[in-house]
Amino acid sequence: MSRPWKHPNSGVYWLRRAVPEDLRALVGKREEKRSLQTRDPAEAKRRHAAALADLESRWANLRAGPKPITEREAHKLVAFVYDEWLEQHREHPSAKTFWQVGLVDRLFVDPEDRPPRSPSDIKSYFTIEEGSLKVREMEDWCLQEAQSILRWKGLSTELGNTRTVARALARAVERASLTLQRWANGESDSSSYHLASVAPGLSTAPPQEPLPxxxxxxxxxxxxxxxxxxxxxxxxxxxxxxxxxxxxxxxxxxxxxxxxxxxxxxxxxxxxxxxxxxxxxxxxxxxxxxxxNKLLKSNPAEGVTLDAKSKQGEKKRSFTDEEAKLVLKAAAAERDPVRRWVPWIGAYSGARISEICQLRSEDIKQIDGIWCMAFAPEAGSLKTSGSERIIPVHPALIEAGFLKFAATVKSGPLFAELAPDKFGKRGGNGTKVVGRFVRQLGLKDPRLSPSHSWRHRIKTSGRKFGLAQDILNAITGHGAKSVADSYGEFPVEALYREISKIPALDVRG
CATH class of the missing domain: 1.10.150 (DNA polymerase; domain 1)
Structure with missing residues (x-):
């Protein structure tokens, strides 16, 4: 995992990241290094995140290969220039004489494609000597800066791209320079000014109020x-x-x-x-x-994702028969109601532990002569609308004495000893109790979830013993796979017929 690296001599933090093998020929080195220019660990962490995001964006562009830059992309690419230009001259805005305001519309009017005058001598606009630049000099500077930005982003520097970005860069610097002129005259940031001569087509509406x-x-x-x-x-x-x-x-x-x-x-x-x-x-x-709701024009998070697919050795799995027998046998010897019954209910229903822990005595009832567990929102919030359902009590649960236990609770939660959290849910504490109980049995595999692996097992058993898929989904509370599956109801008789196909495990001996 890439983290800020502290130089042993200077104490300054650095970003160090190995270049992926497929990019080493393009990058020309095996490792990227960049000083974060701070000795403060917290600040280094913030700067490292920004630098790492920038680096990964560059690598992604290199992998994508050469492509043309649109005007919209170019303006987005150089958006930082406006802020940094203002920051550079904020304290003394009248001292800024490098950029000649008003000449922007004369830049790049020559249809001839020409490279920068000195493409190998790319200077930062922060270090350009003060003085008057003619149109050709301003063009060359913009082209050089555009090439520098494109290279850093891992984008193609072919002339079409360079000129497109250079034009956007000129507009950004012009806008910043006009702002500096207003500041030099004592006007506030909120003062309005006409943008039509700077970037035709841009809105001249006043800034919008913040939207927290x-x-x-x-x-x-x-x-x-x-x-x-x-x-x-x-x-x-x-x-x-x-x-x-x-x-x-x-x-x-x-x-x-x-x-x-x-x-x-x-x-x-x-x-x-x-x-x-x-x-x-x-x-x-x-x-x-x-x-x-028309509060924002676009969603900046729309394309920001992360590959969350499980890697090899990380995917959660079912309890095997032997593991299930080990847990259920140990649970059968317990006096604590949570350790005694929560694993058994999970094993023969596939219900979520949060659903099991909020069961009430009134949720254990007969429907059409069949004992059932009702998972209802009255007992506590459910994950989805499909989670509100009826699950027949499996014969193995009846034989183990679950109905007798439920009858001992006159009303209210079956597991009242579990303290509810601030939202009234007992599942969080139930997860901890069951987790410690199962792990102390020697089941340490991280792919095995002490509670959730029962849901995996019920699905596995459903496939093994031929349960009807739509009824299996109804039992586990998973959504309908098709419009046809959402038609009609699931009679208790059908639910009981299917769940009874799963044989009881022999935990004797």
Missing amino acids: LPDIVQRWAAERRPAEKTLYEWSRVVRQLGDFLNQTDARRITEEDLIRWKSAMVADGLRPKTIQDAKLAPIRAILQWAVQ
Whole structure:
């Protein structure tokens, strides 16, 4: 995992990243090194994430091969120039004399394609000597800077691309120079000025008010009415993003910001699935809601994703017969109701542990003469609408005495000893209890989930013993695979017939 590297002599942090083998010929070296120019660990971590995102973007462009740059892409590519130009001259805006304001429309009017006058002598615009530049000199400078930016981004520097980016660069510097003129005259940042002569077609409307992400979350929640836990978790993710960016204005968040955030989480060692599903997905959904409600013009998170596919040796698996027997035999000897019954219910229903732990005595009932477990929202929130369902009690559970245990609870939760969390859910503590119980039996394989592997096993058993696929999905609470599957109901008799096809495990002896 790439992390900031502290130089043993200077104490300055660096980015060091091995160049992938397929790019070494193009890059011309085996390792990329870049000073982060700080000795502060926290600041180094932030700069490392930004530098890493920039580097990975460059490598992606190199892999994609040469392609033409559109005007829209060019303006996006040089957007940073505007901010950095202002920052360079912020304190003394009147001292800026390098760029000749008003000449931008005379640049690149010559149809002849010509390279920069000195393409090998690319100087930063921060170090250009002060003085008046004629049109040709300004063009050459823009072309040189454009080539520098394209090379750093791993993009083709063919003349068409260079000129397209150079034009966009000229417009960015012109806009910044006009802003500096206003500052030199004592005008505030909010003062309006006409952009038509700078970049024809750009809006001259005043800047929009900030749109804080937390405000979007509250408006989204008022409309969508998510579960309390979902609102809590999504609000926390929004705060995490705001802390990383040091701002929460949704109108200022860019795709590059989110890529930097993603890279920082990868560097912190978060699992890809966590980053994709628990971090990026909420932000993407919230911003998309803002787009749909005309609060934002576009969703910067739309294309920011992460490959969360399980790698070899990481995919969760079912309990084998021998592992299942080991757990159920040990559970049968337990007096604690959670360790005694939660594994057994999971083994013969495939229900989620959060669903099992919030079962109530009134949820164990006879329907058409068949004992069933009802998973209802009245007992606690469910993951999806399909999670509200009926599962017949498997004969193995009845034989083990589950109905007798349920009858001892007159009303309320079957597992009342599990303390509910702030959202009233007992599943979190139930997961911890069952997890410790199963792991102490010697089942250490990380691919084995002490609770969730029962859901994998019920699916495996369903295939092995020929359960009807649509009924198996109804039992596990998985969504319908087709429109046809959503028609009609699932009679309890049919559910019981299918689940009874799964034989009981012999845990005696």
